[in-house]
Amino acid sequence: MTTIDHREKEVLSGDRDAGEAPDFADANEHPSLRIPFSVAIDGRAYEGVTLSMVGARIAGIAAANWAGASKLALFRFNFNGFSLSLPIDVVVASSDSETGAIALRFRDPTGQHMPQIRYLLNCWLAGDHVTFNGLIGAPSALQKEKTPTSAAVRRPGSAALARTVGTLSVGLASIALILFTATALNNRLYVTEVNAPALVQRQGLTMKATASGQVDFINPSAPSGKPAYSILASTGVAVTVSMPCDCEVQTTGIERGATVLVGQPILTVNKHGAPLVVQSSLTGLELRRLAGGATAQIETRDGRKVDANVLVDRASAPSGELLPVTLVPIESLPDVPPGTPVVVRLDGSPGWVRAMTNSLSYFRGTK
Incomplete structure (x- = not known):
């Protein structure tokens, strides 16, 4: 075993070299504590034995030529959930290659590591929580032994x-x-969206062409009982249709001189304040879903959803695979201008699923 006591050397010589450890009387002024820590030197780990403000004692495999050597030691303190590592310049005061006992002295005990070492030692003695900059913290082992369930008690x-x-x-x-x-x-499984356009309209009467020919006269402002439009048929006979009531009239874009086919809509009339309905078209598959128990549902721009009854306009000529329908809301639609587009869905979900979905809609405020 080789031991070098720098303190004795300084007392005898009266001065000390810049590379040597300072002379601190740690026997009385800086007591050593058995605090759990480890030290890494030259890539090798050592178990900490005692720690003080001016040095430490560690155990491990010691090299024969370490006594008096200057080393950079990485001190590591492990807590629950986090760890603290401090690099400290040390001088190997003594090393025993047989027992593995090594004594380290800090080259500069008042260096940057001093506040952390002092704080750790004080907290270990007092049994307080160890925290750093208010970010992380953990109780010391002594604190855990004293008050294991203090909050619960x-x-x-x-x-x-x-x-x-x-x-x-x-x-x-x-x-x-x-x-x-x-x-x-x-x-995803039970609800399908109708692809055909759906527009809000006032519930009323659609006036259609009673013959194929050319529109010879049209007057959307005609009073009740007066001619609303006249069609000159290909046979040379003029067919005139009278306005059925004093009501609101919406045109379909047909003007005088236009050629129309029998059954083609020309004017739409409704009484003042008539309820709102939705005009759309459905395919044969969608009609079969309705026949199988699916429910038609109208959704407005503000997210309001209203169930509706479906009336098929069988007098209208189908457009390809589409059949014109009128959706009459079971509850009144919000006050939206006629011509506003809406979304129409067919809901074929089971009753219990629909009830749960409606409950969620009420909870979210969308129904």
């Missing part, structure tokens, strides 16, 4: 209340997740 009522609130919060979050999941699956 002091306020059992608060702990029970916190557990109850936590259980309720988890339950409510689980219910909300189930409802949202059920809604997403329902929309």
